Amino acid sequence: xxxxxxxxxxxxxxxxxxxxxxxxxxxxxxxxxxxxxxxxxxxxxxxxxxxxxxxxxxxxxxxxxxxxxxxxxxxxxxxxxxxxxxxxxxxxxxxxxxxxxxxxxxxxxxxxxxxxxxxxxxxxxxxxxxxxxxxxxxxxxxxxxxxxxxxxxxxxxxxxxxxxxxxxxxxxxxxxxxxxxxxxxxxxxxxxxxxxxxxxxxxxxxxxxxxxxxxxxxxxxxxxxxxxxxxxxxxxxxxxxxxxxxxxxxxxxxxxxxxxxxxxxxxxxxxxxxxxxxxxxxxxxxxxxxxxxxxxxxxxxxxxxxxxxxxxxxxxxxxxxxxxxxxxxxxxxxxxxxxxxxxxxxxxxxxx
Numbered sequence: 107x108x109x110x111x112x113x114x115x116x117x118x119x120x121x122x123x124x125x126x127x128x129x130x131x132x133x134x135x136x137x138x139x140x141x142x143x144x145x146x147x148x149x150x151x152x153x154x155x156x157x158x159x160x161x162x163x164x165x166x167x168x169x170x171x172x173x174x175x176x177x178x179x180x181x182x183x184x185x186x187x188x189x190x191x192x193x194x195x196x197x198x199x200x201x202x203x204x205x206x207x208x209x210x211x212x213x214x215x216x217x218x219x220x221x222x223x224x225x226x227x228x229x230x231x232x233x234x235x236x237x238x239x240x241x242x243x244x245x246x247x248x249x250x251x252x253x254x255x256x257x258x259x260x261x262x263x264x265x266x267x268x269x270x271x272x273x274x275x276x277x278x279x280x281x282x283x284x285x286x287x288x289x290x291x292x293x294x295x296x297x298x299x300x301x302x303x304x305x306x307x308x309x310x311x312x313x314x315x316x317x318x319x320x321x322x323x324x325x326x327x328x329x330x331x332x333x334x335x336x337x338x339x340x341x342x343x344x345x346x347x348x349x350x351x352x353x354x355x356x357x358x359x360x361x362x363x364x365x366x367x368x369x370x371x372x373x374x375x376x377x378x379x380x381x382x383x384x385x386x387x388x389x390x391x392x393x394x395x396x397x398x399x400x401x402x403x404x405x406x407x408x409x410x411x412x413x414x415x416x417x418x419x420x421x422x423x424x425x426x427x428x429x430x431x432x433x434x435x436x437x438x439x440x441x442x443x444x445x446x447x448x449x450x451x452x453x454x455x456x457x458x
Contacts, residue, residue: 133324140185148396153349167211167288170247177456198214214241214243255291302334325367326369
């Protein structure tokens with residue numbers, strides 16, 4: 107009987123969760139947590155209170171409400187180059203305003219985890235190969251509630267294709283489908299010329315996902331992201347924005363040994379499953395800065411701090427805008443041997 111080695115099942119999946127290391131044993135399809143957009147990447151992933159381009163469909167769908175016209179963003183990144191050379195992450199987003207209705211958006215997220223080898227049950231001799239990947243399709247909508255407050259919602263279909271068959275005697279396939287939704291808010295404070303924003307997005311809420319055994323279904327990586335952004339300088343030729351985000355994974359293991367709580371309970375119970383100090387330690391903090399000269403050239407820097415997951419690194423980025431076209435670059439400056447070391451993101455944005 108053919109056997110897919112255990113590490114092939116879980117190894118490539120675990121490689122995708124470096125940015126949420128504390129969630130290794132708590133949630134599935136963690137590719138949903140990989141942040142898109144080279145612009146936000148260069149800012150240490152502090153973007154929930156900015157969300158002013160097509161990538162708002164990921165960061166905060168409420169940000170769509172203040173966007174007009176049409177825009178498309180495409181991003182590609184060789185994922186975790188320290189581990190493999192055939193893993194990559196692609197992201198495509200589109201948004202368009204509809205007069206009298208609001209702004210709608212759509213995105214596709216794809217993580218290719220490369221080729222895996224099928225071996226015999228009692229022998230390492232290769233018997234074949236297969237490819238593993240995760241993909242998600244998302245539709246978003248954002249609209250203003252008042253002049254200063256916007257809200258947004260996203261609906262998502264998730265397809266996870268890890269393997270064509272189970273491990274050993276397991277029957278079935280290492281494939282799964284799921285649905286989730288996001289809720290976002292964005293508030294522009296009326297004082298200081300609306301230079302201060304607050305944003306919040308609760309993402310990936312939905313039923314658990316199962317591959318072969320429904321009884322062993324895993325929760326989706328429900329996550330709370332909130333933060334502020336302040337335009338320190340807002341002149342015609344010089345603009346400087348500082349941003350801070352805080353992330354908390356809303357997943358709670360069930361104390362009765364029956365798996366994790368369903369998402370509608372975990373959004374509450376995840377705040378007190380550990381003591382207060384540990385809850386704050388598990389949160390992830392992002393700090394970012396973006397400087398624009400004449401809306402043509404941008405320089406960015408940031409810092410990503412995850413104490414519980416031991417993921418701490420600086421980020422840098424740059425951007426160019428000309429007419430309807432924009433190009434952004436983001437770079438993770440992690441230490442030598444770090445899984446994210448030398449990870450680069452490239453984004454192309456076209457407005458029309």
